[in-house]
Structures are given as structure tokens and as C-alpha cells.
Amino acid sequence: MNTRGKVTVICSVLLAVLFAGSIMLRQQVEKVRGTQATLEDTLYLPSSKTLRRMSLGYSSLLGDIYWTRAVQYFGDRHLRGARNYELLYPLLDITTDLDPHLIVSYETGSIFLSQRSPEGAGQPDKAVTLVEKGIRENPEYWRLYFTLGFIHYMDRHDFKAAQQAFEKGSEIHGALPWMKVMAARMAEKGDDPGTATYLWKTIYDTTADKSIKESAAKHLISLRADLDMDELEKRAQAYHERFKAFPETWQDLVRAGLLRGIPIDPNGTPYKLGPAGTVQAEDPKQFPYLERHVAK
Amino acid sequence: MTARLSAITLNTFREAIRDRILYNLVLFVLFLLASAPLFSQISIGLEKQMLVNVGLSSISLFGVIIAIFIGIGLVSKEIEKKTLYTILSRPVRRWEFIAGKYFGLLLTLAVNAALMTVGFYGALLIFIHGLKRADAMLLVAVYFILLQFMMMVALTLLFSTFSSPIFSAIFAFALFVIGTFGEDLKNFAAISQGAMKWLAMATAYIVPNFASLNVISRVVHEQNVGGNLIIFNTLYALLYSVAITAAAVLIFERRNLK
Numbered sequence: 221m222n223t224r225g226k227v228t229v230i231c232s233v234l235l236a237v238l239f240a241g242s243i244m245l246r247q248q249v250e251k252v253r254g255t256q257a258t259l260e261d262t263l264y265l266p267s268s269k270t271l272r273r274m275s276l277g278y279s280s281l282l283g284d285i286y287w288t289r290a291v292q293y294f295g296d297r298h299l300r301g302a303r304n305y306e307l308l309y310p311l312l313d314i315t316t317d318l319d320p321h322l323i324v325s326y327e328t329g330s331i332f333l334s335q336r337s338p339e340g341a342g343q344p345d346k347a348v349t350l351v352e353k354g355i356r357e358n359p360e361y362w363r364l365y366f367t368l369g370f371i372h373y374m375d376r377h378d379f380k381a382a383q384q385a386f387e388k389g390s391e392i393h394g395a396l397p398w399m400k401v402m403a404a405r406m407a408e409k410g411d412d413p414g415t416a417t418y419l420w421k422t423i424y425d426t427t428a429d430k431s432i433k434e435s436a437a438k439h440l441i442s443l444r445a446d447l448d449m450d451e452l453e454k455r456a457q458a459y460h461e462r463f464k465a466f467p468e469t470w471q472d473l474v475r476a477g478l479l480r481g482i483p484i485d486p487n488g489t490p491y492k493l494g495p496a497g498t499v500q501a502e503d504p505k506q507f508p509y510l511e512r513h514v515a516k
Numbered sequence: 517m518t519a520r521l522s523a524i525t526l527n528t529f530r531e532a533i534r535d536r537i538l539y540n541l542v543l544f545v546l547f548l549l550a551s552a553p554l555f556s557q558i559s560i561g562l563e564k565q566m567l568v569n570v571g572l573s574s575i576s577l578f579g580v581i582i583a584i585f586i587g588i589g590l591v592s593k594e595i596e597k598k599t600l601y602t603i604l605s606r607p608v609r610r611w612e613f614i615a616g617k618y619f620g621l622l623l624t625l626a627v628n629a630a631l632m633t634v635g636f637y638g639a640l641l642i643f644i645h646g647l648k649r650a651d652a653m654l655l656v657a658v659y660f661i662l663l664q665f666m667m668m669v670a671l672t673l674l675f676s677t678f679s680s681p682i683f684s685a686i687f688a689f690a691l692f693v694i695g696t697f698g699e700d701l702k703n704f705a706a707i708s709q710g711a712m713k714w715l716a717m718a719t720a721y722i723v724p725n726f727a728s729l730n731v732i733s734r735v736v737h738e739q740n741v742g743g744n745l746i747i748f749n750t751l752y753a754l755l756y757s758v759a760i761t762a763a764a765v766l767i768f769e770r771r772n773l774k
Contacts, residue, residue, distance in 0.1 A: 227611050227769055231762040238759035243721050245752040249728045250702075252744045285700055292703040 268317035275318065283319025290315055290325070294332045298339075298431070305341035308333060312350055316357070326354030327367050328429045334375040339435050339508070344375035363426075365389025366399065370419055373406065382406045398422070413511075417443050441486040442509035449491065449499040449513040452483055456497030466497040520608050521616050528620020529627075532586055537624060540578050544632050547574060548639045564644050565736050568654065571636040572732045576661045578632070579625050580668055580692055586624070587672025588684035590617045591768065611765045618673055618761055625665045633658050650738040656746065660729040663753035667724045668692065670760035677768045694719075695726035724756060 275282040290311040297305055312329040315322060332340050334347035351368045358364060369385035372378045383406035390399035405415050417440065424436035455478045459467045462476065470493055473479040482490050489502045501507050504514065551570050591614075594600035603613060633655075640647060671691055675684035694701065698720060705716035729749060731741050 223609065224769055227609070228766060231611070231766045231769070234762040235759050235766065238755045238762065242752055242755040242759060245748055245755060246721065246725050246728075248748045249725065249745065249752055250699075252742060252748055253728055285697065288700060288704060288707075292707055295707055 268314045271314065272318055279318045280322075283315050283322055283325075286311060286315040286318060287322060287325050287329075290329060290332075294341075295431070301338055303337045303342075305333075305343070308341050309343065309346045309350070316350070316353060320353075320357035323354070323358065323361060323364070324428075326351055326358075326364055328427070328432060330354075330367055330371060331423075331427075331429075331432050331435075334371045335435060336375065339438075344371055347371050347375070360392060362389045362392035362395035362399065365392070365395075366402075366422075369402065369406070370423065373419065374416070379406050413443055413447055438507075439509045442507040442511075444486050445501055445507045446510055446512050448483065448485065449501070452491060452493075452499040453497055455479060456493070456499070460497060466495070467493065469493065517612065520612050521619070524603075524608070524613060524616025525619040525623060528590070528617050529623045532621070532624040535586070537582060537586065538628065538631070540582065541628065541631050541635065544574055544578060545635050548635065564640070567639060567643060568736045569732060571632075571639065572654065572657050572661070572735075575629055575632045575636065575658065576664065576730075576732075579629055579661060579665050582628065583621065583625060583665055583668040584672055584685055584688045584692075586621055587669055588676050588681045588688065590621065590673055591676040592681050592684075610768050614673065614677070614761065614765050614768055618669055618764075621669045621673070622666060625669065626662060629658065629662060629665070653735045653738065653741065656741045657731050657735045659746070660731055660749060663749060664726055664729045666753050666757045667695075667726075667760070670757040670764070671724065674760050674764040674767070677764045677771065691723060692726065695724040696730070697727070698723055698725045699727040725752070729753070 271282065272279045290308065293307055293311060294305065297308075308329075312325060312333070315325045315329070319325075330347040330351045333350060334340060334342075334344040336342045348368065348371055351364055351371065354361075354364045355368065365385050365388050369382040369389065372382035372385055383403050386399050386403035386406060389395055390397075390403060402419070405412070405418070420436050420439045420443065424433060424440060427433050427436065455473055456467055459473055459476055459478055467473050467476075470479060470482045470490070474481060484490050485501050485506070487503075487506050489506075492500045492502050494500055500513055501510070504510065548567070548571060551567070591600075594603070600613075604610065636654075637647070637651075640651065668688070672684060672688045675687045679687065701716055701723070702720040705713050705720055708716055728745075731745075734741060
């Protein structure tokens with residue numbers, strides 16, 4: 221083999237071996253730095269205004285990058301069942317400073333922030349701040365009022381603020397008529413589970429985000445299970461009034477003509493009849509958002 | 517072999533100096549002198565932070581710009597001026613030429629960065645009135661910048677062996693930007709699915725990881741940079757640079773220079 225041939229073989233081997241080695245070392249570097257290293261650096265930013273200036277006019281592109289970082293941060297923490305999301309709001313704040321018209325970051329980001337743990341960060345007040353910022357920057361976008369009303373209703377239980385948000389949104393040109401309906405429902409019966417069902421159904425039907433859709437589905441089946449168990453407890457109470465004793469099995473209620481068969485939850489598992497006519501789900505973990513029939 | 521390598525290395529270094537490359541130091545000092553008093557006016561309590569940020573970022577950016585603009589012409593200029601034929605007609609092997617060029621440019625950048633670092637510490641002394649023990653950590657950031665230069669020189673040299681200077685500059689700059697956002701690319705791969713996931717993951721590992729070499733924001737806030745990170749980053753930059761330089765040699769060995 222001539223010199224050139226030898227050099228070619230040596231360089232080919234070097235290239236393959238060293239490149240493979242560099243990949244392994246890069247994985248080590250990532251392990252040492254941690255998966256959130258780049259995100260944690262954002263905490264050191266003097267201000268998002270500085271970042272905007274540094275972007276040399278490409279702030280919208282940088283906003284998209286920060287939005288991807290926020291989604292990745294939330295997804296990663298969520299997957300690991302974390303309860304602490306301290307970087308989420310700063311990331312969303314920077315994202316919306318860089319691109320104030322990035323609607324998805326207000327809509328989806330505020331839902332990430334407001335939902336209670338473990339589904340979200342459990343920071344509804346910060347979610348409201350974010351959506352209000354979105355409304356200031358995009359006053360013509362009526363759906364942000366829906367998001368605001370939704371957070372006030374679901375996570376802050378402030379029916380009055382929710383009604384005002386739906387009402388203001390309904391006044392914007394192009395707003396769908398059900399915004400007015402929502403405002404009226406908030407005023408009349410804010411604490412009715414049917415209202416919550418209606419709102420979650422709207423979220424389920426309109427969101428493009430997979431994780432929010434999944435969360436909406438979980439809320440809907442939890443609400444349905446709560447309503448089912450309310451009704452079953454009423455029937456157990458009716459049995460008690462008739463026989464002066466609570467039913468011991470579902471069969472007792474069936475025999476008394478108060479039920480047609482064994483009642484099953486939205487996942488197809490029979491409900492559990494407890495002492496004194498109380499009803500619970502067989503596997504409460506399947507219904508993480510139960511309000512009234514939480515297992516003790 | 518060592519004599520031939522050192523001759524090419526020193527010649528590349530001398531040529532860069534003759535090209536008045538060190539004039540950028542004047543610009544750097546002027547930049548620091550002008551910006552430091554300005555920052556004290558516009559940012560309360562952030563004078564040092566801003567000075568360190570501007571100083572270290574300038575050392576990095578000036579170096580990358582020099583690496584790109586000198587690196588892209590390392591081979592093509594020699595071909596254009598026909599000096600390459602004179603060099604290769606002597607007992608100099610092609611791989612020695614590439615390795616010598618690599619070390620020459622790296623030496624230029626190292627000297628440049630060393631002088632800038634002296635100027636940077638001088639500015640800290642003048643405007644912040646003294647240095648603390650924690651300021652030694654700033655040298656780790658400078659060391660990581662040197663590692664970044666090692667990889668950038670290898671990349672520009674690689675492009676210089678097969679592409680025109682303009683395209684080499686575009687490729688090198690694009691890789692610098694992608695490498696800076698390398699971790700975002702990996703995060704993107706983590707949330708993608710199917711073929712896109714694999715494509716993004718492969719790209720993330722092929723492009724250089726400059727994100728892990730940027731510890732400026734950490735040292736500004738006197739955060740510690742772990743010994744493990746220094747070791748792994750050093751080995752990573754070393755292996756990546758040698759691998760890319762080997763690729764440059766492979767291409768140059770097979771290139772028809774007639």
C-alpha cells in the first residue's frame with residue numbers, strides 16, 4: 221500500500237472512531253449539564269427587551285424557539301410527574317415578549333400554567349396574567365377572552381370574573397354566540413356541573429394540543445363519574461327512605477326497581493357501593509378530577 | 517515531520533498577522549472602553565454583568581468571524597495563488613499541509629483570544645475597581661471559547677478543501693448557528709415522532725454542540741462550572757475536531773489538483 225492509501229485508511233478509521241467517540245462524549249456532557257441546562261440559562265437573562273434587541277430583528281423566530289423550549293420544558297416535567305414548574309412562566313413571558321402575537325403561547329401556555337398538579341403547574345394567577353397580556357396585545361382575538369373566562373371559572377372559581385370575561389369577549393366582532401350563553405350561565409348557575417361539562421367539551425373540540433385534549437377528556441369523564449355517583453347516592457337514599465336500611469349490594473336496588481342493572485363508570489368498571497349508601501369509583505386514579513367523590 | 521508541520525503552522529500564523537488580523541484587538545478594546553461607561557449609565561447594578569457579557573461574547577464572536585474568514589481561504593487561496601504546487605512539490609505530504617494549516621489558524625486564534633483576555637481583565641480592573649477570586653472562573657469560559665475555536669477551525673478547513681470561499685463561509689456560519697441551538701434541535705427530536713424524530717436526532721449529533729461550550733451566563737453569575745463538564749467538553753471538542761480534520765484530509769488526499 222502506498223503512502224496515500226495508508227493515509228486514507230488511517231483517516232477513515234480516525235473519522236469513524238473519533239466521531240462515534242464524540243457522540244458518546246456529547247451524551248456524557250448532556251448528562252453532566254442536565255436536560256434543562258439551556259432553559260435554566262434563561263433565568264439569567266437581564267430582560268426580554270435585551271433579548272429582543274440581541275435578536276437583530278428576528279424576534280419572531282426567537283419567539284418560536286422559546287415557545288418550543290416552553291413546550292419541551294412542560295412536556296419533560298409533566299412526563300416525570302414533577303410538581304414544580306418554576307421556569308414555565310418566565311419562558312412563556314419571554315416567548316410572548318419576543319412575539320406578542322403568538323396566540324398559541326397564550327392559549328395553550330395558560331392552560332399548562334393554570335391546571336392543578338399533576339396535569340399542570342397549578343399557577344392560575346400567573347395564567348391570568350399571561351392571558352391578560354395576550355388580550356392587551358391582541359384585542360381583536362375573542363378566543364383569548366374564552367380562555368380567560370375558562371381559567372377564572374375552572375381554576376380560580378371566580379364566577380363573576382369569568383362572566384365578565386365571557387361578556388367582553390362576546391362583544392368582539394366575530395365572536396361566536398355561545399360566548400353570550402356562557403356569560404349568562406356564569407351569572408345564573410356558575411357552580412352547576414353542566415356548565416363545567418360544557419366548557420371542557422368546548423376545549424376538547426377546539427384545542428389542537430394533544431396533551432390539553434387528553435386532559436379535557438379526563439376532566440369530562442371525571443365530571444360524568446361525579447354526576448353518576450351523585451345520582452346513585454340519591455337512589456340509595458330513596459331505598460333507605462323506603463326500607464329504613466341502606467342497600468348492601470347493587471342487586472338490592474335492582475330488586476327494588478330503583479336501578480335497571482349494575483351501574484358502570486365511563487371506563488366500563490362497576491361503581492363501588494359503600495356503607496350508608498355512599499358510592500365511589502372502583503379505581504379512582506382513572507378519574508383524577510373528581511370533585512365530590514374523592515377516595516379518602 | 518515535526519519540522520514540516522511547524523513550518524506550515526508558523527507560516528500560516530505569520531500570514532494571518534501580515535493580513536493585519538490583530539487589528540481587531542484595537543476594535544475590541546475600543547468596544548470595551550466605549551461600552552463600559554455607557555452600561556454604568558443605563559443599567560443600575562449590572563455594570564459588571566454587562567461588561568463580562570460583552571467582553572466574553574466579543575472574544576467568542578471575533579474569534580468565530582476570524583476562524584470563518586481566514587479558514588475558508590486556507591486551501592483555496594493557496595490553489596488560487598498556485599503556492600500550493602510549490603509546497604507540495606517539496607517533501608510535504610498533503611495531510612501535513614492540512615494539519616499545519618489547522619494548527620496555524622488555531623495558534624492565531626489562541627494568541628488573539630489571549631490578548632483579548634488580557635484586555636478584558638484590564639477593563640474589569642479599571643471599571644469594576646478590582647478582581648475577586650470568583651473572577652478566575654471567567655477563564656473557564658475563555659477556555660471553552662478556545663474549544664469552540666478548535667471545532668470551528670476544523671469545520672472551515674473541511675469546507676475549504678472542497679468548496680468555494682463563499683459557500684464555505686455560508687456552510688461554516690450556518691453550522692455555527694445550528695450548533696449554537698444544538699440542544700434545541702435535540703429537544704425538538706425528543707418531542708417529534710417517526711422519521712422526523714430520527715432525522716432531527718441524527719442532525720443534532722452530527723452538528724457541533726456549541727451550546728454546552730457556552731457558559732458565559734453561568735460565570736457571569738459566579739456559578740460554578742463542574743470539573744466533569746470541563747473534562748468531557750475538552751474530550752468532546754478534541755475528538756470532534758480531529759474527526760473533522762481527518763475528513764478534511766480524506767477529501768484533500770483524493771482531490772485532483774492538476
